[in-house]
Each structure stands twice: as structure tokens, then as C-alpha cells.
Amino acid sequence: MKLSLRFVLPLILVLAGIAYAVAPLVDQFTLRWFVKDLDMRSTLIVNTIQEPLQELLQAGKKTRVVEYFNRITQDERFYGVGYCATPSGTVLASRSLPKQLHCRDLESWSGPGEHLLQTEKGPLHVTVRPQESEAAPAGRLVLVHDMSFITRRSEETKRYLFYFFMGLAAVVSLITVVIAQLSWRGWMSGMRALLRGEGLLRQPGADAQPKQSEFKPIARDLQRLINELESDVRARDENQVTWSPESLRAILHAELRGEDVIVVSNREPYIHQRRGDRIEVQQPASGLVTALEPIMRACSGTWIAHGSGTADREAVDANDHVAVPPDHPAYQIRRVWLTPEEEAGYYYGFSNEGMWPLCHIAHVRPTFRSSDWAQYVAVNRKFAEAVVSESKTKNPIVLVQDYHFALLPKMIREKLPDATIITFWHIPWPNPESFAICPWRDEVLAGMLGSSILGFHTQFHCNNFVDTVDRFIEARVDRESFTVSFGGKLTAVRRYPISIEWPPAPEMVSKPIADCRNDIRQLNELPPEHKLGVGIDRLDYTKGIMERFRAIERLLELHPEWVGSFTFVQVAAPTRTGIGEYQHHEAQVRELAARINERFERRGPPPIVLKVEHHEPREVYEYFRAADLCFVSSLHDGMNLVAKEFVAARDDDRGVLILSQFTGAARELPEALIVNPYDADQCAAALHVALTMPAEEQRDRMRLMRGLVAEFNVFRWAGRMLLHAASMRRRSKLGERNGREER
Numbered sequence: 038m039k040l041s042l043r044f045v046l047p048l049i050l051v052l053a054g055i056a057y058a059v060a061p062l063v064d065q066f067t068l069r070w071f072v073k074d075l076d077m078r079s080t081l082i083v084n085t086i087q088e089p090l091q092e093l094l095q096a097g098k099k100t101r102v103v104e105y106f107n108r109i110t111q112d113e114r115f116y117g118v119g120y121c122a123t124p125s126g127t128v129l130a131s132r133s134l135p136k137q138l139h140c141r142d143l144e145s146w147s148g149p150g151e152h153l154l155q156t157e158k159g160p161l162h163v164t165v166r167p168q169e170s171e172a173a174p175a176g177r178l179v180l181v182h183d184m185s186f187i188t189r190r191s192e193e194t195k196r197y198l199f200y201f202f203m204g205l206a207a208v209v210s211l212i213t214v215v216i217a218q219l220s221w222r223g224w225m226s227g228m229r230a231l232l233r234g235e236g237l238l239r240q241p242g243a244d245a246q247p248k249q250s251e252f253k254p255i256a257r258d259l260q261r262l263i264n265e266l267e268s269d270v271r272a273r274d275e276n277q278v279t280w281s282p283e284s285l286r287a288i289l290h291a292e293l294r295g296e297d298v299i300v301v302s303n304r305e306p307y308i309h310q311r312r313g314d315r316i317e318v319q320q321p322a323s324g325l326v327t328a329l330e331p332i333m334r335a336c337s338g339t340w341i342a343h344g345s346g347t348a349d350r351e352a353v354d355a356n357d358h359v360a361v362p363p364d365h366p367a368y369q370i371r372r373v374w375l376t377p378e379e380e381a382g383y384y385y386g387f388s389n390e391g392m393w394p395l396c397h398i399a400h401v402r403p404t405f406r407s408s409d410w411a412q413y414v415a416v417n418r419k420f421a422e423a424v425v426s427e428s429k430t431k432n433p434i435v436l437v438q439d440y441h442f443a444l445l446p447k448m449i450r451e452k453l454p455d456a457t458i459i460t461f462w463h464i465p466w467p468n469p470e471s472f473a474i475c476p477w478r479d480e481v482l483a484g485m486l487g488s489s490i491l492g493f494h495t496q497f498h499c500n501n502f503v504d505t506v507d508r509f510i511e512a513r514v515d516r517e518s519f520t521v522s523f524g525g526k527l528t529a530v531r532r533y534p535i536s537i538e539w540p541p542a543p544e545m546v547s548k549p550i551a552d553c554r555n556d557i558r559q560l561n562e563l564p565p566e567h568k569l570g571v572g573i574d575r576l577d578y579t580k581g582i583m584e585r586f587r588a589i590e591r592l593l594e595l596h597p598e599w600v601g602s603f604t605f606v607q608v609a610a611p612t613r614t615g616i617g618e619y620q621h622h623e624a625q626v627r628e629l630a631a632r633i634n635e636r637f638e639r640r641g642p643p644p645i646v647l648k649v650e651h652h653e654p655r656e657v658y659e660y661f662r663a664a665d666l667c668f669v670s671s672l673h674d675g676m677n678l679v680a681k682e683f684v685a686a687r688d689d690d691r692g693v694l695i696l697s698q699f700t701g702a703a704r705e706l707p708e709a710l711i712v713n714p715y716d717a718d719q720c721a722a723a724l725h726v727a728l729t730m731p732a733e734e735q736r737d738r739m740r741l742m743r744g745l746v747a748e749f750n751v752f753r754w755a756g757r758m759l760l761h762a763a764s765m766r767r768r769s770k771l772g773e774r775n776g777r778e779e780r
């Protein structure tokens with residue numbers, strides 16, 4: 038109602054204004070019209086009275102003339118008439134002729150056009166016409182008409198005009214208000230339906246109502262807008278959440294109704310190893326395990342992985358399940374058994390001699406064999422079957438990990454079309470030219486595009502992937518939304534920088550820093566105040582361990598004062614030892630360390646202590662807490678979680694991180710000393726800066742890095758992917774419903 042008044046009042050005012058402006062124009066127009074009318078009437082009267090008047094004048098009957106004039110002026114509008122024989126004579130006039138009309142003035146009234154005479158009784162119209170005769174060649178007849186009726190009519194016209202416009206305003210307002218009300222109601226009910234999730238696409242009682250296909254594009258745009266707003270809100274929420282195991286669990290319950298999560302990776306988080314007559318449980322050196330283990334502890338569910346330990350079969354139940362962590366079981370490992378041939382072809386061969394060097398720029402040539410490919414396909418299929426058998430619903434959430442399972446997403450999708458498959462690629466993705474080397478590139482891409490979401494650590498790797506897809510397969514790439522549509526299936530390609538558990542598990546940081554410093558120095562036979570650097574890696578050629586040692590050698594050349602007062606302990610976990618390239622690399626690393634030690638050992642403790650052996654996470658943390666610096670010199674690394682773990686271990690805000698620019702972590706931790714591992718002089722300079730860095734600067738840098746790792750911890754990494762998956766599931770449910778109702 039208010040809305041209607043708001044519209045009607047201005048309309049009335051506008052129309053009243055128009056009426057007010059139009060009235061004088063109408064006045065002028067009607068006046069001209071009436072005057073013309075009076076002129077014509079005067080001419081008619083003159084023509085009519087001409088003959089009788091001439092007769093009376095010729096007969097000299099002036100009294101009769103006056104009587105005649107009085108008689109003809111009885112018409113209500115004909116006011117008066119008079120005759121002047123000469124300009125200087127006296128006017129023979131009817132009674133009513135105004136006194137101000139004299140014969141001498143008639144000439145001035147006889148020009149063209151109308152003449153108005155204002156009198157007390159109102160305006161009069163005066164017409165003067167020649168009335169010539171032989172006796173009076175300059176005779177003039179003057180006729181006067183009453184014009185007051187014109188004023189009366191003008192007033193009436195104005196009144197009618199006013200009523201007309203007001204009536205018009207009322208009619209227009211009424212029609213407009215009715216139309217507006219009807220449209221508004223329709224629009225509002227449409228909007229309400231849309232907001233209820235029904236949408237204009239959906240036609241309740243489709244049989245009864247005609248389809249409003251013209252609304253569909255609008256509805257789609259609105260739906261998109263609502264989705265964007267929704268995801269905006271969620272993105273804001275993501276920043277407001279304090280990411281912890283509890284918040285992750287809460288999201289899983291609220292957004293995904295507590296559905297079980299299935300993780301698939303090659304490496305298992307706990308490995309049972311036989312040591313004589315006892316079984317030891319080992320946690321492998323793996324960034325993937327470091328990140329996902331706390332997630333699974335928080336979310337429960339099932340982790341499907343290759344059972345690679347010597348006592349793994351002994352630890353499982355009849356369904357190949359084992360509950361972990363051993364002390365406080367929170368989730369299940371489902372072990373998949375591989376034959377030696379499968380392991381050789383799928384793991385050592387295609388995964389680690391083919392895909393690994395293909396994706397890392399470490400100048401090691403990939404080797405691709407068709408026999409390895411066949412095993413890779415077979416093992417991926419084996420894991421797909423395990424996923425199906427572990428799935429309690431038709432639409433599980435499956436987190437597929439890494440390059441060992443490029444084909445798995447498509448294989449799962451074939452068996453469980455409604456599954457939400459999140460694939461995370463833990464290593465870099467190369468540019469299209471490099472990827473083109475892979476003889477089965479199309480199959481690898483098609484397999485990965487079975488995923489609902491495909492995650493990489495950096496945007497650069499996302500871009501490389503999308504470029505590769507665009508180059509090699511028939512897929513529709515949308516760079517705006519960063520999605521790939523392939524075989525009727527949409528895959529979102531997203532950046533999710535991986536991280537670590539924060540705060541670190543209490544047992545990791547429970548030993549005081551001073552004790553860690555003392556114990557580690559004692560263990561390695563180093564004096565108490567000896568400067569200590571650490572490197573913790575798998576013994577992999579991508580980690581740049583050779584380059585690291587060369588930088589240490591260069592430091593000692595440039596700054597001999599560090600010889601005998603600085604030692605670098607390199608913990609190198611044996612890895613992929615069945616591969617020739619790794620055996621060769623290990624030999625090279627050992628040789629280089631020995632040569633450098635030999636060169637500088639004469640003045641006290643050795644510059645390098647190389648420990649090629651497995652260390653449990655607690656031991657690794659002890660090294661981190663004991664060190665003055667940590668050196669991460671990867672030649673190419675998806676993220677590198679060692680860098681983040683070092684930061685997490687240093688609750689004393691001390692220690693310096695030297696970090697390769699070729700790691701994903703370098704983008705998140707710019708407060709580290711960022712180096713090019715191929716530049717030995719630059720790395721040596723960074724080592725010197727680290728060893729001499731004042732405590733305050735160490736603290737400032739460390740605090741900033743700790744702040745970042747705390748904020749972007751692994752719960753947030755997983756939480757973002759799960760939130761994204763949850764919104765995808767909601768959207769696809771909505772799509773299905775709309776599809777059903779449109780059919």
C-alpha cells in the first residue's frame with residue numbers, strides 16, 4: 038500500500054502541474070477562436086442590415102434608424118450598433134453602444150484583426166465596417182459584441198480541464214498499481230521459491246502449470262549468484278574458524294553428516310616390521326603421511342594402503358584391517374597386498390622411475406616401460422575394488438593421494454558414479470612439453486579427470502595441469518572457474534597448500550630445548566656449544582643433498598673459522614632402494630660427505646655427519662629442537678613439510694631456516710633465508726648469515742613463520758577440501774532435483 042501511495046502521489050502532482058501549464062494555452066486558443074467567430078458574425082450582420090439601413094438613411098429617418106438598431110441588439114451577445122455618416126458627425130446608435138465610441142475614433146478601430154474594448158461590464162468586441170453610399174461616401178458601421186460569455190466559457194473550460202487531468206491521474210494510477218501489485222506478487226513468490234531451493238527452474242505441479250521457460254536464464258543467473266554468495270560466506274567462515282581436529286570433525290558432521298572418509302595412498306601410516314621375535318611399528322618418512330595421519334585421527338574412517346611391512350599380514354584381522362594408532366586406535370588401515378611383480382612394475386617402475394622424475398625438474402630422465410604400465414593399471418584396479426568394498430554408501434567421500442593412483446579416480450567413478458572423489462597430487466605438475474614425454478599421457482589425464490576435485494600445492498601446478506589438459510585431450514577448460522569438463526563430468530582444479538598438525542603433538546615438543554641441544558650434541562660427539570645444522574630428508578635425488586653438501590664445503594672455504602666449530606647432521610631415510618638411480622645417488626652422497634669430511638676433519642669434529650637410517654618423528658623433532666639451523670635445499674618439491682616441521686618444533690622462537698626457492702613452502706615462508714640450491718656461493722653465504730644471526734632477528738623471523746603455520750595448518754588444508762566437496766554435493770543434489778522435476 039505504501040508503495041502504491043509512493044507511486045500515485047507524484048503522478049497526481051505531475052498531472053496537476055500539466056493541467057496548470059496547459060490552461061493558459063487553452064485560454065488563448067479559445068479566445069482566438071471566439072474572436073474569429075465574432076468577426077464572421079459581424080460580417081453577416083452587416084450584410085443583413087445593409088439594405089434596410091440604406092433605405093432608412095436615404096429616407097432621412099434617423100429616429101427609425103435608432104429604433105431599428107435597438108431592435109436588432111436584443112440578441113444577448115449583440116451588445117450595440119452605431120452608424121457614422123462622417124468622421125466628424127454624431128453617431129446614430131442603439132442604446133447600449135458604449136459612450137466611449139465616437140465617430141472621430143472609428144478609423145482606429147477599423148484595421149485588420151479583432152479589437153477589444155475593456156469596460157466595467159467586461160470586455161467588448163468592436164468591429165467597424167465601411168457603409169458607403171452616394172450621400173455618405175465615408176459612412177461607417179460599428180458593431181459591438183459582448184465578450185463576457187468568453188470569460189465564462191474559459192473558466193468552465195479550465196475547470197473541465199482540471200477535472201479531466203485528475204480523472205486521468207486516477208485511472209492511470211489505478212491501472213499501474215494493479216499491474217505493479219500483480220507483478221510484485223509473482224516476482225516475490227518466484228524469489229521465495231528460488232530461495233527455498235525450488236528455483237524457477239522447478240515447476241511445482243508441472244502438469245497443472247505451464248512451464249515458464251522464459252524465466253530459466255534468469256533463474257540460472259540467480260542460482261549462480263546465490264551459490265557465489267554462499268561460497269563467499271563459506272570462504273569468510275574459513276578465515277574465522279580456529280582449525281583443529283575438533284573443528285574438522287564438526288565440519289564433517291555438519292556439512293557431510295558425519296559420512297565416513299576413505300583415504301587411498303600407496304604408503305601406509307603405520308608399518309609393522311618384524312625384528313627377530315618381536316614386531317615393531319614404524320611411521321614412515323613421508324610428507325603425505327605427516328599430513329594425513331592427524332586428519333584421519335580427527336575424522337575416523339578407513340585408510341586403504343599397500344601393506345608393505347614385513348609383519349603387516351600378522352597384524353591385520355580377517356578383512357585385512359588393523360586399528361591405529363596402536364596406542365589409541367581412532368581409524369582403520371585396510372591393507373592391500375601386492376605381488377613382487379606388481380610392486381616392481383607399479384611402485385618402482387611406473388610410479389618412481391616414470392612419473393616421479395617426469396614431474397620433478399631434477400634432470401633425471403624418466404623411464405617408461407609398457408610392462409610397468411600394465412602393472413600400474415592392474416594395481417590401480419585392485420585399489421578401486423578395495424574402495425568399493427570399503428564403501429558403506431553409494432556416494433562415499435574418497436581422498437585419493439598422489440601419482441601412484443592417477444587412474445584410480447576414473448575407475449572409482451565407473452563403479453561408484455555418485456562418489457565425491459578428491460584427488461591430491463603431492464608432487465609438482467610439469468609443463469605440457471615435459472608431460473608430453475609420458476607415452477600414456479592421455480590415459481593418465483583421463484584417469485585423473487574422474488575426480489570431483491583435483492588439488493595441487495601451488496597455483497602454478499594447477500595452471501600447468503590445466504594447460505596440459507587443454508593441449509592433449511578433448512576437454513572443455515574453463516579458466517574462470519578453473520574447471521575441466523571431460524566426458525560429461527566436471528572436475529574443479531584447486532590450490533590447497535598442504536601443511537602439518539598444529540599445535541604439534543605434545544610428545545613431539547615435550548623434551549626441553551636445552552636437553553635436546555645437549556643430548557643430540559653428545560650423541561654425535563660434538564662439544565656443548567658446537568654450532569649445529571640439520572637436514573632431514575628421504576635419500577632422494579630431488580632433495581638436493583649433494584648441493585647442500587657442496588654449499589657446506591663452500592662455506593668452509595670462504596669462512597674457515599667454521600671449520601671444527603660447525604657440523605651439519607644429515608638424517609637421510611633410505612627410500613626406493615630397489616631403483617638403480619637411488620642406489621647411485623646414495624653412493625654419490627656418501628662419497629661427497631666423506632670427501633668433504635676428509636678435507637676439513639683435521640681440526641676437530643667433522644663438518645658433515647651422514648645418518649642413512651630411518652628416524653621416528655620424535656627423534657626428528659629432537660634434532661630440529663637441538664639445531665641452530667635447518668637447511669632444505671630441494672631441487673624441486675611440491676611443498677616440503679620438513680620446513681614447516683622445523684618451524685613447528687621451535688617453540689623457543691630460535692633457529693634459522695634456509696629454504697630452497699624451488700619448494701612450495703618458499704611461497705608461504707618468505708621469512709626463511711630463501712636460496713637457489715644450485716648456487717653454492719649463495720647457499721654458503723646463507724649458512725654464514727644463519728650461523729651469525731642475532732637472537733632477536735631469529736625470533737622475529739621464526740614468530741612470523743610460526744604464525745603462518747599455525748593459521749594454515751593441516752586441518753585447514755583438509756577442511757577446505759571437505760567444505761568444497763560438501764558444497765559440490767549440495768549443488769549436485771539440487772541439480773538432480775531440478776533435473777528430475779524438469780523431466
Ligand code: F6P
Nearest residue numbers: 304322323324325326439463612
Ligand atoms: O610426498 C611425496 C611422496 O612421494 C609421497 O607420496 C610418499 O609417501 C613420500 O613422498 C615418500 O615416498 P615413498 O612412499 O615412495 O617412500
